[in-house]
Amino acid sequence: xxxLSPGFHGKTHAFEGRLPPGQYxxxxxxxxxxxxxxxxxxxxxxxxxxTEVGExxxxxxxxxxxxxxxxxxxxIHCVTRWSKFDTTWRGVxxxxxxxxxxxxxDFVVAESFDxxxxxxxxxxxxxxxxWLAHFFDGFALSPDHGGPARLVIPHLYFWKSxxxxxxxxxxxxxxxxxxxxxxxxDYGDPWREQRYWSD
Amino acid sequence: xxxxxxxxxxxxTDQTATGRTLTFEVARWPGHLPGxxxxxxxxxxxxxxxxxxxxxxxxxxxxxxELGVQAVPGGEVxxxxxDDLPVDAEVEVKGPLGGWFVWTPEEPGPLLLxxxxxxxxxxxxxxxxxxxxxxxxxxxxxxxxxxPDEVWYATELDSAxxxxxxxxxxxxxxxxxxxxxxxxxxxxxxxxxxxxxxxVCGPTGFVEHVSALLLGxxxxxxxxxxERFG
Ligand SMILES: Cc1cc2nc3c(=O)[nH]c(=O)nc-3n(C[C@H](O)[C@H](O)[C@H](O)COP(=O)(O)OP(=O)(O)OC[C@H]3O[C@@H](n4cnc5c(N)ncnc54)[C@H](O)[C@@H]3O)c2cc1C
Numbered sequence: 001x002x003x004l005s006p007g008f009h010g011k012t013h014a015f016e017g018r019l020p021p022g023q024y025x026x027x028x029x030x031x032x033x034x035x036x037x038x039x040x041x042x043x044x045x046x047x048x049x050x051t052e053v054g055e056x057x058x059x060x061x062x063x064x065x066x067x068x069x070x071x072x073x074x075x076i077h078c079v080t081r082w083s084k085f086d087t088t089w090r091g092v093x094x095x096x097x098x099x100x101x102x103x104x105x106d107f108v109v110a111e112s113f114d115x116x117x118x119x120x121x122x123x124x125x126x127x128x129x130x131w132l133a134h135f136f137d138g139f140a141l142s143p144d145h146g147g148p149a150r151l152v153i154p155h156l157y158f159w160k161s162x163x164x165x166x167x168x169x170x171x172x173x174x175x176x177x178x179x180x181x182x183x184x185x186d187y188g189d190p191w192r193e194q195r196y197w198s199d
Numbered sequence: 200x201x202x203x204x205x206x207x208x209x210x211x212t213d214q215t216a217t218g219r220t221l222t223f224e225v226a227r228w229p230g231h232l233p234g235x236x237x238x239x240x241x242x243x244x245x246x247x248x249x250x251x252x253x254x255x256x257x258x259x260x261x262x263x264x265e266l267g268v269q270a271v272p273g274g275e276v277x278x279x280x281x282d283d284l285p286v287d288a289e290v291e292v293k294g295p296l297g298g299w300f301v302w303t304p305e306e307p308g309p310l311l312l313x314x315x316x317x318x319x320x321x322x323x324x325x326x327x328x329x330x331x332x333x334x335x336x337x338x339x340x341x342x343x344x345x346x347p348d349e350v351w352y353a354t355e356l357d358s359a360x361x362x363x364x365x366x367x368x369x370x371x372x373x374x375x376x377x378x379x380x381x382x383x384x385x386x387x388x389x390x391x392x393x394x395x396x397x398x399v400c401g402p403t404g405f406v407e408h409v410s411a412l413l414l415g416x417x418x419x420x421x422x423x424x425x426e427r428f429g
Binding site: 004005006007008009010011012013024 | 205244248249275279283284288291
């Protein structure tokens with residue numbers, strides 16, 4: 001023994017327990033999306049939660065901003081393998097928004113202004129696990145990162161955290177969204193490396 | 200599946216400012232096919248291990264294997280392999296791996312190799328295997344590099360040009376005698392389809408771009424084989 005890779009130290013093991021398998025940490029904030037960036041002024045922005053029986057509740061920007069706000073600091077993990085530690089957001093817990101409607105649904109589809117959709121089990125966006133965020137790192141969320149408002153659901157790969165989100169649709173059945181129909185995993189747990197259908 | 204074997208670094212050659220070819224001696228190496236790769240495992244003093252894939256740059260040659268490593272800035276493994284692993288020191292390798300991105304001289308048809316940067320490595324194994332064989336099937340290599348300083352295997356490719364149609368495509372900086380201006384690969388750079396088997400290797404973006412061009416130029420999807428370096 002003795003001569004095996006002498007002088008090799010390794011970089012990412014300092015993050016063991018915090019970095020999901022196959023991920024590397026990044027300081028930057030890469031931008032990835034399927035199409036061009038939509039620009040939605042806040043005076044034309046609204047957010048609607050629609051139940052499985054078609055009832056809905058809508059908030060304007062000012063109404064949303066008047067709700068109780070939280071400031072989660074969380075690690076986020078993109079399926080393209082970057083992870084970013086200690087990102088700080090400001091926004092409304094989805095618990096606050098979902099409290100306003102009556103539902104027995106088990107699933108939710110997030111819908112964006114650009115037509116993007118992504119599906120989630122309802123229990124993955126309740127009990128303090130998900131936010132409608134409009135502030136990142138002390139600044140209003142820029143359009144390329146999903147502004148004016150996006151979802152932040154840190155325990156799943158970041159494609160679940162829909163940018164430019166305009167509403168949630170509650171559904172009794174699971175309905176795969178944009179990437180989920182295009183080969184990405186239905187659930188997307190970074191700790192189990194659920195990247196693609198086959199994972 | 201055989202496990203990890205020790206590989207001793209015997210030689211390191213500069214190909215570019217940041218690209219190196221490394222020759223390792225691996226006792227009882229079982230041989231491999233042009234296009235296959237190995238997984239290389241590094242072990243730190245505290246037991247931490249890191250694994251990355253590297254393509255085999257030359258056809259099988261007893262106990263010697265050649266790898267080509269492009270140092271990625273900030274990378275965990277490639278800068279260490281490129282510059283720090285001492286000659287005579289060991290790493291571990293597993294392989295050969297990969298059964299799809301392979302070519303052997305028995306393949307009868309025309310061959311189209313398209314490399315982006317360090318993606319030349321597995322295609323070099325194919326090119327060398329073809330030159331060592333009696334294969335007279337037509338072969339074209341399109342080699343996309345940023346500029347003249349980024350060409351791997353420059354001398355060997357110059358002499359291979361006697362038997363193989365080799366075109367260098369410069370993406371950023373083209374030398375004065377270049378037949379085309381600098382820019383990324385376009386459909387005009389592709390030779391006619393002619394039923395060639397195509398092998399495309401390089402960074403993911405490059406591979407995606409070139410495969411789309413090949414499909415557009417009428418190449419059959421099942422004749423296009425790709426290797427993405429990430
Ligand atoms: C089948 C196959 C064959 C391959 N063959 C070859 C080959 O022949 N030659 C070759 O050179 N490569 C090859 N590769 C690529 C190779 O496996 C590695 O991916 C490559 O060498 C980079 O590894 P790395 O450890 O240096 O970088 P990594 O540490 O994996 O980093 C990758 C990227 O993440 C960034 N990054 C890493 N850590 C951080 C951090 N802490 N903060 C910010 N950014 C960070 C790096 O800057 C870099 O851009 C092949 C890949 C595959 C899949």
